[in-house]
Structure formats: structure tokens, C-alpha cells
Amino acid sequence: MAQSGKRVLISAPGKVILFGEHAVVHKKLAVAASLGLRTYLHLEENETGQCRLHLPDVDIDLTWLLSDLSLSIDLKTLETGHPMDIPEEIKQQLENWMGVTTREAQRQAVLAFLYLFFVLKTDKPTSFGFSINTRSTLPVGAGLGSSASFATCIATALLVLFNHIPTGFAQSEKKDSYLDTINRYAYKAEQVIHGNPSGLDNSVCVFGGALSFRRGEGFVPLEGFQSLQLLLTNTKVPRSTSALVAGVTAKKEKYPNVIDPILDSIDKISLRCCEAFKSDSKADLAQELEDLVDINHCLLHALGVSHSSLEKVRTITGEYGVKTKLTGAGGGGCALSIIRDDVNVETTNSVAQKLAGEGFDCYRTSLGGTGVNAVILIDDSLDQAWLINADRETLEAHAI
Amino acid sequence: MAQSGKRVLISAPGKVILFGEHAVVHKKLAVAASLGLRTYLHLEENETGQCRLHLPDVDIDLTWLLSDLSLSIDLKTLETGHPMDIPEEIKQQLENWMGVTTREAQRQAVLAFLYLFFVLKTDKPTSFGFSINTRSTLPVGAGLGSSASFATCIATALLVLFNHIPTGFAQSEKKDSYLDTINRYAYKAEQVIHGNPSGLDNSVCVFGGALSFRRGEGFVPLEGFQSLQLLLTNTKVPRSTSALVAGVTAKKEKYPNVIDPILDSIDKISLRCCEAFKSDSKADLAQELEDLVDINHCLLHALGVSHSSLEKVRTITGEYGVKTKLTGAGGGGCALSIIRDDVNVETTNSVAQKLAGEGFDCYRTSLGGTGVNAVILIDDSLDQAWLINADRETLEAHAI
Numbered sequence: 001m002a003q004s005g006k007r008v009l010i011s012a013p014g015k016v017i018l019f020g021e022h023a024v025v026h027k028k029l030a031v032a033a034s035l036g037l038r039t040y041l042h043l044e045e046n047e048t049g050q051c052r053l054h055l056p057d058v059d060i061d062l063t064w065l066l067s068d069l070s071l072s073i074d075l076k077t078l079e080t081g082h083p084m085d086i087p088e089e090i091k092q093q094l095e096n097w098m099g100v101t102t103r104e105a106q107r108q109a110v111l112a113f114l115y116l117f118f119v120l121k122t123d124k125p126t127s128f129g130f131s132i133n134t135r136s137t138l139p140v141g142a143g144l145g146s147s148a149s150f151a152t153c154i155a156t157a158l159l160v161l162f163n164h165i166p167t168g169f170a171q172s173e174k175k176d177s178y179l180d181t182i183n184r185y186a187y188k189a190e191q192v193i194h195g196n197p198s199g200l201d202n203s204v205c206v207f208g209g210a211l212s213f214r215r216g217e218g219f220v221p222l223e224g225f226q227s228l229q230l231l232l233t234n235t236k237v238p239r240s241t242s243a244l245v246a247g248v249t250a251k252k253e254k255y256p257n258v259i260d261p262i263l264d265s266i267d268k269i270s271l272r273c274c275e276a277f278k279s280d281s282k283a284d285l286a287q288e289l290e291d292l293v294d295i296n297h298c299l300l301h302a303l304g305v306s307h308s309s310l311e312k313v314r315t316i317t318g319e320y321g322v323k324t325k326l327t328g329a330g331g332g333g334c335a336l337s338i339i340r341d342d343v344n345v346e347t348t349n350s351v352a353q354k355l356a357g358e359g360f361d362c363y364r365t366s367l368g369g370t371g372v373n374a375v376i377l378i379d380d381s382l383d384q385a386w387l388i389n390a391d392r393e394t395l396e397a398h399a400i
Numbered sequence: 401m402a403q404s405g406k407r408v409l410i411s412a413p414g415k416v417i418l419f420g421e422h423a424v425v426h427k428k429l430a431v432a433a434s435l436g437l438r439t440y441l442h443l444e445e446n447e448t449g450q451c452r453l454h455l456p457d458v459d460i461d462l463t464w465l466l467s468d469l470s471l472s473i474d475l476k477t478l479e480t481g482h483p484m485d486i487p488e489e490i491k492q493q494l495e496n497w498m499g500v501t502t503r504e505a506q507r508q509a510v511l512a513f514l515y516l517f518f519v520l521k522t523d524k525p526t527s528f529g530f531s532i533n534t535r536s537t538l539p540v541g542a543g544l545g546s547s548a549s550f551a552t553c554i555a556t557a558l559l560v561l562f563n564h565i566p567t568g569f570a571q572s573e574k575k576d577s578y579l580d581t582i583n584r585y586a587y588k589a590e591q592v593i594h595g596n597p598s599g600l601d602n603s604v605c606v607f608g609g610a611l612s613f614r615r616g617e618g619f620v621p622l623e624g625f626q627s628l629q630l631l632l633t634n635t636k637v638p639r640s641t642s643a644l645v646a647g648v649t650a651k652k653e654k655y656p657n658v659i660d661p662i663l664d665s666i667d668k669i670s671l672r673c674c675e676a677f678k679s680d681s682k683a684d685l686a687q688e689l690e691d692l693v694d695i696n697h698c699l700l701h702a703l704g705v706s707h708s709s710l711e712k713v714r715t716i717t718g719e720y721g722v723k724t725k726l727t728g729a730g731g732g733g734c735a736l737s738i739i740r741d742d743v744n745v746e747t748t749n750s751v752a753q754k755l756a757g758e759g760f761d762c763y764r765t766s767l768g769g770t771g772v773n774a775v776i777l778i779d780d781s782l783d784q785a786w787l788i789n790a791d792r793e794t795l796e797a798h799a800i
């Protein structure tokens with residue numbers, strides 16, 4: 001049973017697709033890596049008999065009486081299928097607890113939490129209560145894995161809370177097995193949120209580092225992967241991932257002989273990236289990644305998924321010799337720029353300022369953040385208010 | 401023998417590469433077409449015993465006594481090899497007549513003229529003289545075939561002057577044979593100017609219309625080719641074609657698995673273009689050409705031969721829904737934009753104004769101009785001064 005007063009800071013990184021977005025839909029190799037930007041979850045066990053879910057990033061603050069949270073069917077018995085292949089009456093019962101959340105992102109987040117709660121809960125005393133607070137340094141809906149990072153934190157929190165895995169899972173000898181468990185439930189949460197995600201995002205958020213991925217063949221960690229400095233630029237231009245994916249498919253159907261070799265080229269870019277990390281020279285690695293970033297962006301542009309905002313980011317960074325590609329679905333969203341070790345801070349600041357001047361949000365971060373982690377909080381001052389107010393450096397210092 | 405007082409207006413179109421530049425070096429298919437923009441040559445036979453070569457576009461105005469123009473070896477006997485594989489002493493004699501021309505473009509133009517003069521001249525009375533004036537509406541050195549167009553006009557003028565072909569060659573039953581002759585000598589002039597040209601440029605200038613070309617396989621006229629409106633933008637950014645070609649080759653050597661499929665894709669774009677012209681619907685044709693223009697540019701950008709000026713042209717035209725690609729070597733130079741039939745004049749004017757505001761030169765013209773042509777001038781007022789001063793519309797009206 002849970003020890004009384006458990007207080008844990010859980011965190012999981014966001015992810016970025018380095019190479020292969022869109023091509024991955026057509027069975028080409030993609031490479032994704034975790035980010036220094038993370039989602040933080042403050043879990044506190046208490047004796048209120050209540051459950052509080054506080055997600056300030058998406059304006060959610062819901063509290064339920066735990067004695068009220070029951071379903072007519074035990075969800076554990078339905079765990080094997082797709083989370084949303086549950087009877088309509090159960091869906092209706094879940095909906096009833098979702099309160100006045102109206103935005104789709106809110107509904108999905110709450111639904112994912114409730115689903116995992118019912119799948120993972122174990123018997124507890126009547127007084128048992130808990131609160132979950134999350135905060136993310138990741139922009140929401142920008143293709144940087146904010147939902148997978150959230151899903152990973154929520155799954156970890158509920159697995160720890162209901163004693164399926166120990167709080168110190170990341171330091172355990174059975175770490176690999178615990179991470180697999182977390183990944184399985186994080187994927188379920190992603191399925192609630194996205195329908196049919198590839199599983200790439202949650203895998204990166206759980207395991208950290210970098211992974212290559214081909215549909216139907218699963219994930220392979222990148223051998224020799226090493227951290228790199230990045231500048232991420234969120235154009236904040238909204239876009240529909242499904243429409244962009246459909247656009248590429250339509251182009252491939254109209255011009256198969258033209259588009260197929262472009263997708264092949266992207267496949268080889270991902271492959272070359274995997275090989276480049278095995279190289280001994282960091283300068284060579286950076287040079288090759290820059291070349292590949294530049295070529296991959298142009299090929300994505302050829303597929304029709306760039307956007308004037310992304311081209312503007314490329315123009316501005318290009319003036320400083322910094323190579324940039326769109327990352328994720330494109331059509332707006334985020335761009336990633338490789339910051340070589342020999343680029344000085346003044347240059348990076350100038351680029352970031354110029355991008356900010358165009359109304360874009362810039363994030364200086366690194367590639368290859370640690371996977372999901374949990375730290376037992378001892379200092380009483382590290383409470384929920386602290387989580388909400390702490391700056392990124394403070395959070396990073398406490399979480400990893 | 402030449403009839404006394406022969407006065408002829410000869411003209412030949414410029415050319416634009418529609419698809420396949422750079423890839424053509426690696427044996428991929430390219431498509432080129434003639435332009436509405438032309439080079440005009442005013443040929444006048446007189447009794448001065450002199451030869452005047454007036455090329456105001458490259459600041460050349462040279463006059464020789466024809467009795468002075470003789471070589472120690474008859475160049476006709478050396479006609480089969482490369483024009484510049486002639487003995488050093490002959491080269492030196494040619495050099496001696498070139499006057500104070502110092503710029504390379506000037507030297508090449510005069511050398512090409514002198515070479516063809518010696519290869520094509522026939523016996524004439526002592527009083528025989530002639531003058532050649534040329535003027536081009538094509539920008540020089542912008543990849544629009546200004547040299548091939550000049551070479552075609554000069555070859556035609558000397559062939560007509562020395563009665564190797566009739567002035568009315570273009571209306572003759574033996575037109576095909578005459579055009580082949582012109583093309584053979586135009587290619588020689590191009591060899592003098594460029595060393596080892598592919599022969600694509602002069603072929604387009606001589607035959608007009610559109611041709612597909614694969615190195616080692618020669619030229620095929622495009623079936624069903626039809627004229628299209630174009631906007632050509634000269635960024636006026638100077639570049640080295642050979643350095644750009646070498647850059648692509650280096651990239652292909654460093655990343656063969658990535659670059660080869662990009663070149664394959666470009667090959668298929670050219671092929672698709674050839675197929676598209678066979679289509680019955682002009683709307684479908686324009687749509688496909690726009691798609692292909694957009695994709696081909698992005699692939700050229702991936703090969704590293706775009707330039708910020710070209711991207712700016714694409715940004716500006718893109719704001720008006722007009723599709724643009726670089727044409728020729730890239731790295732600056734010219735961009736071509738497809739102007740669909742349903743684009744109104746105001747839009748095209750706005751685009752052109754905005755481009756001019758950035759310091760670019762814009763040319764509204766059509767694709768698929770008539771090949772080389774010659775018109776006997778009857779009106780005495782259509783003299784050399786007229787040629788120099790006439791506007792483009794007047795020249796076009798008299799030349800074709």
C-alpha cells in the first residue's frame with residue numbers, strides 16, 4: 001500500500017523529430033530525440049479523500065471525491081484493446097466527470113488521466129487522496145511532444161501512486177522493465193489523446209536519448225548518440241497535421257515517380273544521421289547534421305509542407321550561418337536549428353532576438369535529455385505553488 | 401554570288417531551362433524552351449571593302465579592311481575538330497585582329513565571329529563589304545541563352561552573306577536541312593565562347609519551341625508543346641556556373657545515397673513535363689507545370705544551388721500565388737515564374753513592381769518563341785540606327 005504523504009517530482013522530456021517526418025508515414029526511417037525541455041508533475045498523496053488534477057498549462061483544475069469515481073465495468077478487464085474501444089456507456093460515464101472542459105486539448109488530457117486512473121487504481125483507505133499538478137516548459141501543440149511528455153508523467157505518477165512501480169524506478173536494477181511498463185501506459189494515454197499514434201513520441205519521452213524508427217519495425221536507440229545544442233523556434237502558426245499528411249499522400253499519388261525518390265532520399269538522410277553519430281569527430285558530426293538538416297528541409301518543402309513562416313525562420317537563421325529545418329508536421333509549427341559548438345553566445349542571442357522580433361517564440365535547449373525520472377521531495381517548501389512558479393533552471397535542477 | 405545591297409534582319413530566341421538544370425550534368429533528362437526575348441542582327445552588304453562588327457550590348461564596334469583579313473592556313477581545312485584545336489599561330493593571328501577588347505565576354509564574341517568568318521567566307525569582289533549590328537532583348541550572362549542566341553544570329557548572317565543558305569531559308573522546303581547547317585555553325589561559335597557546351601542552348605535558339613535533352617542521347621522536340629506566359633526575374637547576382645556544378649558533384653560524392661534519388665526525382669519531373677504537354681487540358685497543364693516548378697526548385701535548393709535572392713523572388717511571387725523556380729545554374733542569376741492564363745494583368749504588374757522594388761530586372765515574355773528567322777528588309781529606314789533604337793515590340797513585329 002502507498003506510504004502516507006508520498007511527494008514526488010516526476011518529469012519527462014519533450015521530443016523533436018530530427019529527420020524523416022512525413023516520410024515515416026510511408027515506411028521510411030525517421031530519427032527522433034528527446035529535448036532538454038520537459039514536463040514536470042508534482043504528485044502529493046494526502047488524506048482528503050479527494051483527487052485534484054491541476055493542469056495550469058491547459059487551464060484545468062478539477063477535483064473529484066474519490067468515492068464518486070467508479071464505473072459500472074472494471075476498466076482493467078478491457079485493458080488489452082484500444083483504450084477508446086470501450087462500451088459507449090463507459091465513455092458516457094467518463095464524460096460525466098469531465099466538468100465544463102470545452103477545448104479539445106483539455107478534454108483529451110482529462111480523459112487520458114481518467115482512463116489511466118481506472119486502469120491502474122488499487123484499493124486504498126477511505127481517507128486516501130492525492131493531487132497532481134503539472135507544468136511544462138514545452139509549447140503545447142507545437143509538435144514537440146507535449147502530449148507524450150504529459151502522458152508519460154501521468155502514467156508514471158499513477159503507476160507510482162498505486163505502487164505498480166517504485167518511486168526510484170529510474171535507479172533500480174529493473175529499470176528497463178519499469179520503463180517498458182511506463183511506456184505501455186504512456187502509449188495508452190497517447191491513444192486516448194491522438195487515436196492512432198505511432199508510439200514514437202512516448203518512447204522518446206520515456207527512454208530519452210535518440211531513437212530511429214520505421215513503421216512496422218519499431219524503435220532502435222541511436223548508437224553513439226551525443227547531445228547537441230538546439231534552437232527551437234515556434235512560429236505559432238496553427239496547422240492540421242492530418243491535412244498536411246493527406247496533402248503529401250495526394251502528391252505522392254499524383255506524381256509517384258517524382259515523389260517516391262524524394263521519400264527515398266529522406267530515408268537515406270535518416271540512415272546517414274544514424275551513421276554520423278558513430279563518427280569519432282564531433283566537428284564532422286555537426287557538419288553532416290547541418291548538411292542533412294538543410295537537405296531534409298528542402299525535401300519537405302518539395303513535399304509541400306513548409307510555410308512562409310518557416311521559410312522566414314530559415315532566412316533569418318541562414319543570415320547567421322545557422323542551418324534550420326521544420327520539425328514535425330510543418331505548415332507552421334516548429335523549426336529546429338543546429339547550434340554548433342563553435343557558434344558563440346552573442347550570435348545565438350542575436351538570432352533569437354531577431355526571431356522574437358518577428359513574433360516567434362524561441363527556445364534554447366539541448367537534444368538528448370534524460371528520459372522519464374522521479375525524485376522524492378523532502379523539502380516541504382517544494383510544494384505545488386513552487387512547481388507553478390519555479391523557473392526552468394530550478395525545475396531542471398530538482399527533477400533530474 | 402551575293403546580290404548587291406543585301407539587307408537582312410535576322411533574329412533568334414533566347415532559351416530557358418524549364419526543368420533539369422544540374423541534374424542534366426549527371427545524365428538526367430532536362431527540358432528547355434525558347435523565349436519570346438530575342439537577339440536581333442541587322443546585316444547590310446555594301447561596297448566599302450570593309451567589315452564592321454557592331455555589338456552595342458557588349459560595347460564592341462570594330463571595323464576591318466576585308467583585304468587585311470587573311471590567315472596563313474585556310475581554316476576551312478580545319479573545320480572538323482573543335483574550333484579552338486587550331487594551331488597556336490592561327491590563334492595568334494586571330495588575336496591580333498581583336499583590337500583593345502579586354503573583357504572576356506567581348507573577346508569571346510569577336511573570336512566567335514572571326515572564326516566563323518574564316519570558315520564560311522567565299523571569294524568576293526574587292527569592293528565587297530558588310531556590316532553587322534546586333535541587339536538583344538536578353539540580359540547577358542543571366543542563363544537565358546544570350547550567347548547561343550548571338551551565335552545563332554552570327555552563324556546565320558555569315559551563311560546567308562556568303563550564300564551557303566538562302567535568305568528565305570525559314571520558308572524553304574529544305575528548311576530542316578538549312579536549320580541543321582545553321583545549328584552546326586552556331587554550335588561551333590558556342591564552342592569558341594564556352595569550350596564544351598552541351599549544344600542544348602544553340603539547338604533551342606535555332607529550332608525554337610521546346611526540346612528535351614539527355615546527355616549522350618541528344619534532343620527530342622516536345623510533342624504537343626504550347627506557348628505559356630512567363631515572368632523572368634534577373635536577380636543580377638553574379639555567380640560561377642562551374643563552381644555551382646562542382647558543388648553539386650561534391651555533394652553527390654559525399655552523400656550519394658541522399659543525392660542520387662534527388663537527381664532521379666528531377667529526371668522524372670522532366671519526363672512528367674513532356675507528358676503533360678500531350679494533355680488536352682491547358683488548365684491541367686498549367687497546374688502540373690506549377691507543381692513541377694515548385695518541386696524542382698526545392699530539389700535544386702536541396703542540391704545547394706539556390707540563393708537568398710532567388711528565395712526572395714519565390715517569397716514575393718508566392719504571395720500572389722505565382723510559382724517560381726530558379727533557371728540555369730542558380731546561385732543568383734534568373735528565376736522563371738509561370739503566369740497562368742487566369743492570372744490578371746494587374747496581378748502580374750503588382751508582382752513585377754514588387755520585384756523591381758527589390759532591385760531585380762523583370763521580363764514578361766512567353767515560352768516557345770519561333771526559332772531563327774531572317775527577313776529581307778525593303779524599307780530603307782530600317783537601318784542600323786533603327787535597330788539600336790527600336791523598342792522590343794517593333795523589333796518583334798519586323799523580325800518574325
